[in-house]
Amino acid sequence: MKAKLLKQVIILLILSLAFSNILIGCSINTSTTDSNIKKDSSVSQDEKKEISKDSSKEVNPTENLVKDEKNISTQTAKVSGKVKVYEGRYFDESNYGDHILTTFCEVVISNITDTSFDFTIYQSNAQTGEKKVIFLKNTAVFIGDGTKAAFYGKSYTLNFTFPNNHGAYPVVTDMKISGFEPLEGKTYVNNGIPGHEFG
Numbered sequence: 001m002k003a004k005l006l007k008q009v010i011i012l013l014i015l016s017l018a019f020s021n022i023l024i025g026c027s028i029n030t031s032t033t034d035s036n037i038k039k040d041s042s043v044s045q046d047e048k049k050e051i052s053k054d055s056s057k058e059v060n061p062t063e064n065l066v067k068d069e070k071n072i073s074t075q076t077a078k079v080s081g082k083v084k085v086y087e088g089r090y091f092d093e094s095n096y097g098d099h100i101l102t103t104f105c106e107v108v109i110s111n112i113t114d115t116s117f118d119f120t121i122y123q124s125n126a127q128t129g130e131k132k133v134i135f136l137k138n139t140a141v142f143i144g145d146g147t148k149a150a151f152y153g154k155s156y157t158l159n160f161t162f163p164n165n166h167g168a169y170p171v172v173t174d175m176k177i178s179g180f181e182p183l184e185g186k187t188y189v190n191n192g193i194p195g196h197e198f199g
Helices: 002-054
Strands: 088-092 103-110 116-125 131-143 148-152 157-161 174-178 187-189
Touching: 103 131, 103 187, 116 148
Parallel strands: none
Antiparallel strands: 088 103, 088 187, 103 116, 116 131, 131 148, 148 157, 157 174, 174 187
């Protein structure tokens, strides 16, 4: 009888220890998961504060910065550009000559290849000289017959056309960009291209 009772007590103790180990293990995983969640959410809150503090989607510094993904192109074949885009700054032509805007946009072109180029869009303040990124650096690819380009992002599709306003074609002294509201209806010019300066 004593042996049977002793066996039952030992089994109960083993079960109790196993159950308490399971509970302790679950609480450790929960607290680790909770701290990771809190840590991650605080990072995203800090990022949101930093983004909204630094720049804007519209030509308004209180809005959010546009973060679009790298190209999500539906093209299977690469298209060679038939126009010659130059590295440097293409600025809003309405901010040229006697008419100076307080706030205007600029498009900075870099990393030009036969089939693509990178672009970053800034909002500039003529009085302070301050520049803020409003569209992060992304890549546009030449499309169609190579005289146009496009950026295919998750949130935005930007279309680049290159009018021949200064008689420099196929050199791109002028560009228009649709698909991003602050740039709509404006022409962006680069008057610093060697052999194609204008003033």
